[in-house]
Amino acid sequence: MLESPGLGFTILAFLLVLGPLVFVHEYGHYIVGRWCGVKADTFSIGFGRRILGWTDKRGTEWKIGWLPLGGYVQFAGDRDAVSQPDAEWQNLPAAERSHTFPAQPVWKRALIVAAGPVTNFLFAILILAAAAWIGGQSVTPPVAGGIAPKSAAAEAGLQTGDRIVSIDSRAIATFNDVQMAVVHRPGETMQVRFERDGAERSVELAPRLIREKDAFGKDFERAIIGISVPKPEYRPVSLLEAPGVGVRQTWQIVRQQFEVLSQFVTGRRSIKDMNGPVKIAEYSGKMATLGIGSLIIFAALISINLGFINLLPLPMLDGGHLLFYAYEAIRRRPAPPQAQEWAFRFGFAAIVTLMLVVTFNDLGSIGVWDRIARLIG
Numbered sequence: 001m002l003e004s005p006g007l008g009f010t011i012l013a014f015l016l017v018l019g020p021l022v023f024v025h026e027y028g029h030y031i032v033g034r035w036c037g038v039k040a041d042t043f044s045i046g047f048g049r050r051i052l053g054w055t056d057k058r059g060t061e062w063k064i065g066w067l068p069l070g071g072y073v074q075f076a077g078d079r080d081a082v083s084q085p086d087a088e089w090q091n092l093p094a095a096e097r098s099h100t101f102p103a104q105p106v107w108k109r110a111l112i113v114a115a116g117p118v119t120n121f122l123f124a125i126l127i128l129a130a131a132a133w134i135g136g137q138s139v140t141p142p143v144a145g146g147i148a149p150k151s152a153a154a155e156a157g158l159q160t161g162d163r164i165v166s167i168d169s170r171a172i173a174t175f176n177d178v179q180m181a182v183v184h185r186p187g188e189t190m191q192v193r194f195e196r197d198g199a200e201r202s203v204e205l206a207p208r209l210i211r212e213k214d215a216f217g218k219d220f221e222r223a224i225i226g227i228s229v230p231k232p233e234y235r236p237v238s239l240l241e242a243p244g245v246g247v248r249q250t251w252q253i254v255r256q257q258f259e260v261l262s263q264f265v266t267g268r269r270s271i272k273d274m275n276g277p278v279k280i281a282e283y284s285g286k287m288a289t290l291g292i293g294s295l296i297i298f299a300a301l302i303s304i305n306l307g308f309i310n311l312l313p314l315p316m317l318d319g320g321h322l323l324f325y326a327y328e329a330i331r332r333r334p335a336p337p338q339a340q341e342w343a344f345r346f347g348f349a350a351i352v353t354l355m356l357v358v359t360f361n362d363l364g365s366i367g368v369w370d371r372i373a374r375l376i377g
Contacts, residue, residue, distance in 0.1 A: 004216045010285030014277075015068060017284045017299045019045060021120065021306055022071040028119025029073045029112055036108045039076040039099040046071060069277055075101035075112075084344060110325040113318050120307030121250060127300035129246030131293075136234040137245055140175040144227040151226020156192070156205040158227065163195040175229050180252055182207040184260050186223035188268070216286055250304055257308045276358030315340075315347030 005013070022045055030040055039059065044050075046065030053063030065071075077089035077100025085102040097103050101112070142164040147154050164172045167181040168190045182190070186209035193202045207223035214220055237245055263269035280302060287298040311319040320343070328334045335343075 004218075005285035005289050009288065010281055013284040013288035013295065014281035016288070017280070017295065017302060018068060018277075021123070021299060021303050022046075022068075024123045024303065025116045025120050025306060025310070026071045026073050028115040028117075032115035033073065033075055033101070033112045036104060036112060037099055038101050038104060038108075038112065040073050041076055041078070042072070042074040044071050044074075077102045084340075106325050106328050110322055110329075113321045113325070116318055117307035117310045120303045120310070121254075124253075124300040124303040124307070125243065125246035125250050127246075127296055127303075128249045129242035131297060131300075132237040132245040132249075133239055133242040137237050138174060138176055138232065139235050140229060140231070140233045142172045142175050142178050143230050145230035146228040148224075148226035148228070151224070152205040152208050153226040156203040158192075158194065158203065158205075158225075159196065161196070162227075164227075165193040165195055165200060167192050177252075178225075178227070180256055182225055183222050184256060184263070184269075186221075192225075214286075215290075253301065253304050254308055257305065271357055272361055274354075274358045274361055276355065276362050278359060278362030282362075314350060315343040316351055317347070320344075320347055 026043060026045070030043055033040055041059070042061045042063065044063050044065055046068040047070060048065040048067045050063040051066050053061060055061045076096070077086055077092075078084065079086040089097065089100045089102050092100065101109065104112075144153070144158055144160050144162045144164075146160050147158055164178050166172055167178070170177075170181055172178055172181065186207050189204055189206045191202060191204055193200055195201075205225055207225050209221055209223050211219055211221050260269065264271065264274070283298065284295070287294045310317050311322075313319045313323045315321075315324075324335050324340065324343075334340075
């Protein structure tokens with residue numbers, strides 16, 4: 001069993017993961033903004049008072065804030081860090097006004113906003129492609145190496161040697177596909193097609209939740225159907241193939257995030273399962289103890305998560321801005337200012353509430369509330 005990393009090491013690992021990912025996201029906004037002729041007033045990693053910074057020859061202030069939980073690019077004409085228009089931008093001289101964000105056609109504004117999440121996805125694809133090129137790709141066949149007694153697979157009649165073909169019409173190519181299809185779906189009935197003796201058959205089963213300990217001795221839960229992996233197989237990946245592997249793996253993770261989100265929305269998954277920055281920090285420390293390679297792969301997963309979350313259609317997030325731009329493109333005029341203001345207030349309240357919930361969950365997962373209860377008792 002590995003020793004859990006200390007607090008200082010965990011914080012350092014967290015900053016090594018989050019800092020570059022925030023930079024990548026905001027740089028996507030910034031560089032596309034530059035290509036579109038928009039001046040950036042501020043490029044900030046972190047929020048709050050500046051602890052380090054400088055101003056470049058284009059007049060952009062580059063800074064690091066004391067609260068390293070995000071970042072922003074504030075373009076000319078923006079009132080604040082979430083790109084709400086400044087009421088005075090139309091009163092600027094024509095030459096300056098042409099380089100403001102609100103003065104751009106809707107397609108340019110949408111392109112600039114979408115660039116952040118897209119860059120997060122591209123960054124993850126690059127990492128996963130490099131990992132496949134260096135270490136090869138898992139091609140372990142989706143064949144049952146064994147069947148656990150009294151498991152969902154056993155009760156459904158699956159046997160050793162059965163090859164899984166699809167799960168709920170989702171094609172299964174490798175054993176990893178089986179794991180990704182079931183790991184977040186405990187108790188959900190699914191249709192499993194499999195091949196036995198050259199003939200395809202179909203059964204229904206529901207993955208069961210099990211509790212295990214990770215390499216650091218901490219409990220975690222996952223759903224399984226009860227088939228064991230056969231002998232692992234890997235194949236080398238050429239430099240030309242690697243980007244395709246990165247794209248496919250990124251899409252698999254995004255699809256899984258859609259599934260988890262739908263579970264939260266429909267109530268099939270409890271909000272107690274939501275995690276936030278504290279949990280990410282904990283896992284950053286653990287991955288760092290396993291080596292720089294593990295930490296980099298973890299960063300790719302978080303990069304995909306950041307891109308996905310930022311595309312959700314919530315005001316204040318990139319997805320919320322894109323929703324307003326879609327309205328503007330269809331109706332040929334922006335949404336009424338009052339509607340936008342109320343939407344941003346709702347978005348702010350929703351995000352603050354969500355942060356409180358995930359922080360509460362995170363603190364509970366590391367035993368803070370139990371320790372407080374013992375102290376009070």
